[in-house]
Amino acid sequence: MQKVLRVRGLRVRYAGGDWVLKGLDFELGKGEVVLIVGESGSGKTTFVRAITGLAGRVYNAVVEGYIEISGKPLAEWGWEEVRDKIGVVLQNPRATLVYPIVYDDLISHAYSIYGSADSAERALSNITKLLRISHLLNKHVDQLSGGELRRVSIAKALLSNPEVIVLDEPLMWLDDKGMEEVRKTIEILKLHEISVVVLEHRYRSLVEVADRVLRLEGGVLAPIESPLEVGGGFTTLKQAATAQEERDPVLEVRNVEVKLGELVLKDISLRISRGEKVVIYGGNGSGKTTLLRVITGVIKPAKGVVKRRGGILYIPQIPYLYFTETSLVDELKLAGLPDAGKASTGKTRFDLDRSPFSLSWGEALEFIVEMALESRSELVLMDEPFSGLSYTSRKTLGGRLLASPKAVVVTASNRENLEFLAGFKLLELKEGRLVEKGLLGDLR
Amino acid sequence: MIRSFSEILTYKRGLKLTLASRLLLVASVFLGILIAAFSAPTPASWVYLSAIAFVELGVIKVLNKPVTILRALVFICFFVFLSLSMRLIGIFLFNNPLNPTTTVYAALLLVEAFLAITIFLQLISPSELVWLASKVGFKEAGRVLALVLTHLSSILLAYSEVYVVVKLKKTRSILALKPLLVYTIEYGGQINEAIHLYGLPDPVLGKTKPGGRDLLVTLMSLALILTGILLLSR
Numbered sequence: 001m002q003k004v005l006r007v008r009g010l011r012v013r014y015a016g017g018d019w020v021l022k023g024l025d026f027e028l029g030k031g032e033v034v035l036i037v038g039e040s041g042s043g044k045t046t047f048v049r050a051i052t053g054l055a056g057r058v059y060n061a062v063v064e065g066y067i068e069i070s071g072k073p074l075a076e077w078g079w080e081e082v083r084d085k086i087g088v089v090l091q092n093p094r095a096t097l098v099y100p101i102v103y104d105d106l107i108s109h110a111y112s113i114y115g116s117a118d119s120a121e122r123a124l125s126n127i128t129k130l131l132r133i134s135h136l137l138n139k140h141v142d143q144l145s146g147g148e149l150r151r152v153s154i155a156k157a158l159l160s161n162p163e164v165i166v167l168d169e170p171l172m173w174l175d176d177k178g179m180e181e182v183r184k185t186i187e188i189l190k191l192h193e194i195s196v197v198v199l200e201h202r203y204r205s206l207v208e209v210a211d212r213v214l215r216l217e218g219g220v221l222a223p224i225e226s227p228l229e230v231g232g233g234f235t236t237l238k239q240a241a242t243a244q245e246e247r248d249p250v251l252e253v254r255n256v257e258v259k260l261g262e263l264v265l266k267d268i269s270l271r272i273s274r275g276e277k278v279v280i281y282g283g284n285g286s287g288k289t290t291l292l293r294v295i296t297g298v299i300k301p302a303k304g305v306v307k308r309r310g311g312i313l314y315i316p317q318i319p320y321l322y323f324t325e326t327s328l329v330d331e332l333k334l335a336g337l338p339d340a341g342k343a344s345t346g347k348t349r350f351d352l353d354r355s356p357f358s359l360s361w362g363e364a365l366e367f368i369v370e371m372a373l374e375s376r377s378e379l380v381l382m383d384e385p386f387s388g389l390s391y392t393s394r395k396t397l398g399g400r401l402l403a404s405p406k407a408v409v410v411t412a413s414n415r416e417n418l419e420f421l422a423g424f425k426l427l428e429l430k431e432g433r434l435v436e437k438g439l440l441g442d443l444r
Numbered sequence: 445m446i447r448s449f450s451e452i453l454t455y456k457r458g459l460k461l462t463l464a465s466r467l468l469l470v471a472s473v474f475l476g477i478l479i480a481a482f483s484a485p486t487p488a489s490w491v492y493l494s495a496i497a498f499v500e501l502g503v504i505k506v507l508n509k510p511v512t513i514l515r516a517l518v519f520i521c522f523f524v525f526l527s528l529s530m531r532l533i534g535i536f537l538f539n540n541p542l543n544p545t546t547t548v549y550a551a552l553l554l555v556e557a558f559l560a561i562t563i564f565l566q567l568i569s570p571s572e573l574v575w576l577a578s579k580v581g582f583k584e585a586g587r588v589l590a591l592v593l594t595h596l597s598s599i600l601l602a603y604s605e606v607y608v609v610v611k612l613k614k615t616r617s618i619l620a621l622k623p624l625l626v627y628t629i630e631y632g633g634q635i636n637e638a639i640h641l642y643g644l645p646d647p648v649l650g651k652t653k654p655g656g657r658d659l660l661v662t663l664m665s666l667a668l669i670l671t672g673i674l675l676l677s678r
Contacts (some may be wrong), residue, residue: 112645
């Protein structure tokens with residue numbers, strides 16, 4: 001098989017840091033789809049930056065080793081040539097868009113590649129037909145769903161007719177529908193013999209479409225036969241047998257309606273007892289975040305009553321948005337845990353004088369969750385807590401939440417995440433209405 | 445509310461008009477407000493100001509959901525109420541209040557100026573802004589503005605998240621700036637990375653053939669400007 005990308009002994013380290021990649025070897029054949037899995041912070045994004053030349057050029061990282069694209073060393077390609085050879089879809093695909101209307105952005109990029117309006121139009125037309133996104137061209141980027149946004153970004157990456165497409169965590173934030181759209185898009189790329197590298201935490205749905213699966217661990221890549229870390233089956237609903245005990249309510253929502261232009265939440269009623277665990281499941285845009293904001297009191301419902309007993313702690317989708325203090329110890333003080341640092345010195349793995357913004361995504365979430373479960377708040381709200389976490393970390397988090405005496409409400413936009421919430425009461429939010437589905441059972 | 449606010453500052457493709465027609469429409473509204481500002485609140489000026497409001501609300505109605513026009517009307521009423529309240533306070537405190545007609549007239553001018561800005565941002569796309577800026581020698585500034593307008597809604601959404609956190613933490617609101625600043629810097633880094641990967645292309649403007657609507661909008665805009673000139677010359 002013709003090799004389009006060859007990497008030998010790749011070592012990368014950022015200024016003042018340790019080596020992130022430690023002698024990594026990698027080869028990608030023409031038309032091959034390779035899935036790279038790895039924990040948060042294992043160096044997946046650094047690998048992307050290295051093979052695109054961004055690591056040295058943008059991040060001033062030290063890059064050692066040999067990288068070859070289409071039979072020629074990376075160093076011998078011009079910067080713009082590398083851009084045309086490797087198309088990258090970033091973790092946050094929205095960042096790649098310069099203009100807000102999909103057509104404006106794609107045609108401008110196509111014109112910058114081909115230099116003539118006719119060629120640009122032709123290239124754009126071919127790509128949009130290939131990925132079946134012609135209907136999205138006149139849309140504003142804010143109107144796109146997560147899956148549509150990923151497909152538009154893949155189209156942009158394909159416009160230069162690259163040898164390789166790299167997808168950095170393409171399933172992040174996506175609901176079931178979005179995940180399926182991305183999986184189908186990768187199948188289309190494979191069918192057209194476009195080489196693809198996918199780096200992803202949530203890889204289960206992609207295992208079947210990949211020709212090879214590699215794990216990035218300890219700064220090197222190794223092949224794995226069975227990538228599924230935990231479970232691998234489906235969640236079951238287990239009725240009543242282990243039903244959560246009825247206790248004093250910490251939250252009562254009665255017949256709530258919310259209008260944000262149109263009716264977003266319709267006749268929502270919800271009662272959460274002390275220590276109860278609830279997951280609100282629904283697709284992107286179904287109103288999950290709005291419901292959490294109604295519970296916090298930030299959004300006033302047009303109709304209905306919300307009664308809260310005790311404090312509420314809200315953990316946003318992006319954990320860094322939680323931090324307002326300069327050190328972890330100050331965050332603990334603000335949460336009413338002034339002695340937590342002293343008491344838990346032996347238990348916590350965090351240096352409490354550290355700035356919260358220096359934590360990794362996983363660490364930040366872990367710290368906030370531990371703090372929330374120790375705090376005086378009766379109810380902890382978590383908006384999509386599993387994004388950015390590996391399956392192992394999700395399982396740990398799910399178990400930790402279940403074991404806590406606090407009442408916990410989490411939101412989830414895909415069924416895959418329900419697997420890590422065994423013991424939680426499942427409520428589905430669909431078309432503005434909340435339907436109780438029962439208690440989530442054990443893994444099968 | 446933040447989402448609604450970002451919506452009225454976002455470009456929309458509802459009006460199928462040429463760039464020239466849209467520019468003329470926006471220019472006539474701005475010019476009209478300027479003329480009204482320099483005119484005394486005579487009956488003719490009131491009619492003229494109402495005509496401008498009619499055009500503005502018409503454009504907002506075409507580009508947005510019906511509820512948005514209701515919000516715009518509430519916004520106008522709020523400012524009129526505010527100005528009348530100020531007059532009442534003036535009566536009690538200074539015994540020398542502003543003329544009520546002048547107060548309401550000034551409040552309406554202010555509201556219409558704000559609506560004109562939202563119409564400008566809804567009618568002229570960021571790529572057209574870059575193109576226009578490049579024609580007057582401010583290409584880089586235009587590109588920066590386009591990027592800001594494209595990514596503004598993401599930043600505003602992050603702000604709404606931080607707002608919830610700060611409210612529940614019962615901490616000082618000023619501290620909300622910290623996570624927002626960190627988020628904005630990190631988001632800026634992602635955009636920087638994307639620019640290195642994809643470049644910052646010049647906009648390619650789609651060609652729209654002028655049609656009946658363009659003629660109508662051109663006539664309406666010219667009528668607005670000519671009426672304004674007549675008003676000034678009286």
